[in-house]
Amino acid sequence: MPLQIRSALLLGNLAFLSAQEPAGTSYRASARLVIVDTSVTDAAGKPVRNLGAGSFQVDEEGKPREALLDSEPAPLSLVVAVQTAGYSAAALAKLRKVSLRLEELISQSRGEVALIVYDRGVRLVHGFTWDWFRIKDALESVKSGPDGGVLHDAVREAAVLLERRPGVRRRALLLIGESKDRGSAASLEDALKAVQNANVTVYPVTYSPYLTPFTAKPEELPIPAADSGLNLIGAAAEILRLGKRDAAGLLAASTGGLSEGFVKQAGLGAALDRMARDLTSRHALSFVPEGGEPGQFRRVHVRVRGRPELTVRHRSGYIVPAN
Numbered sequence: 001m002p003l004q005i006r007s008a009l010l011l012g013n014l015a016f017l018s019a020q021e022p023a024g025t026s027y028r029a030s031a032r033l034v035i036v037d038t039s040v041t042d043a044a045g046k047p048v049r050n051l052g053a054g055s056f057q058v059d060e061e062g063k064p065r066e067a068l069l070d071s072e073p074a075p076l077s078l079v080v081a082v083q084t085a086g087y088s089a090a091a092l093a094k095l096r097k098v099s100l101r102l103e104e105l106i107s108q109s110r111g112e113v114a115l116i117v118y119d120r121g122v123r124l125v126h127g128f129t130w131d132w133f134r135i136k137d138a139l140e141s142v143k144s145g146p147d148g149g150v151l152h153d154a155v156r157e158a159a160v161l162l163e164r165r166p167g168v169r170r171r172a173l174l175l176i177g178e179s180k181d182r183g184s185a186a187s188l189e190d191a192l193k194a195v196q197n198a199n200v201t202v203y204p205v206t207y208s209p210y211l212t213p214f215t216a217k218p219e220e221l222p223i224p225a226a227d228s229g230l231n232l233i234g235a236a237a238e239i240l241r242l243g244k245r246d247a248a249g250l251l252a253a254s255t256g257g258l259s260e261g262f263v264k265q266a267g268l269g270a271a272l273d274r275m276a277r278d279l280t281s282r283h284a285l286s287f288v289p290e291g292g293e294p295g296q297f298r299r300v301h302v303r304v305r306g307r308p309e310l311t312v313r314h315r316s317g318y319i320v321p322a323n
Helices: 003-020 086-108 132-141 151-163 188-198 232-241 247-255 265-279
Strands: 034-041 056-060 063-065 076-083 112-118 122-129 170-177 200-206 283-287 297-304 311-313 317-319
Touching: 034 056, 034 297, 056 283, 076 086, 076 151, 086 112, 086 132, 086 170, 086 265, 112 132, 112 151, 122 132, 122 151, 151 170, 151 188, 151 200, 151 247, 170 247, 170 265, 188 200, 188 247, 188 317, 200 247, 200 265, 297 311
Parallel strands: 076 112, 076 170, 170 200
Antiparallel strands: 034 283, 034 311, 056 063, 056 297, 112 122, 297 317
């Protein structure tokens, strides 16, 4: 049953029950459904499709909830956020060559897509459109900017754009950039809250600015300063950087997305293909929440009954709204 119809029926049922009960009866149930977009994969990482609602066990704060499964997933709204720092030129060139892989995703999911870029700031390049070729053209026009990567700010801006989309929609963010933040005004906690509030699934596809240039063609790179040379020290230091907190990976894990990395163009293309398969094979679960105070984070856990070998990815929880 489509989610819009399900919500209307639920509201009607609650209104009917309220009219039948004596004055003073209090209902803890809310007409607001918590949507848990869920991915299930086997040991080989292949999507497991066509599971029924009865296959899933959904818990809220450790207590079981009756799960509903939408037979017709809502249309997809996708924001593509691309880091455009000067040292990102090689990665940007690779993205232009493989970006058409996302066209089929948009058409299959009855989707729409917007493009933002970020370096020391965040800029909306193209608003939401169903026509991927407009985004492709916009991507061709993007130039490398100043060094920087305000990842947290970009995530928060993308969440705001997605939350404002009308109607019931699935929301996803494709991040192409470094795995860490460089100078955002927003904290990682701010970014996490923004995507949780908007129910956005985050798919980071990350790279090292020190390693990707070694796989680029000379014409794909900006002309370096006369005294710059190759950043071999930076390439060595990358090993140390990987030991630091992976902001992009944490965003993916908390929202049920996939975190991928790439060095070469083929790796980027393969990562986009895996993201597209994941988005088109997810199960749209929902349940009626119980309890919780406004602003409280409520943990959600989903598993497939009797199938411990399967990997289940979903948002880690939700924040109780003010109303």
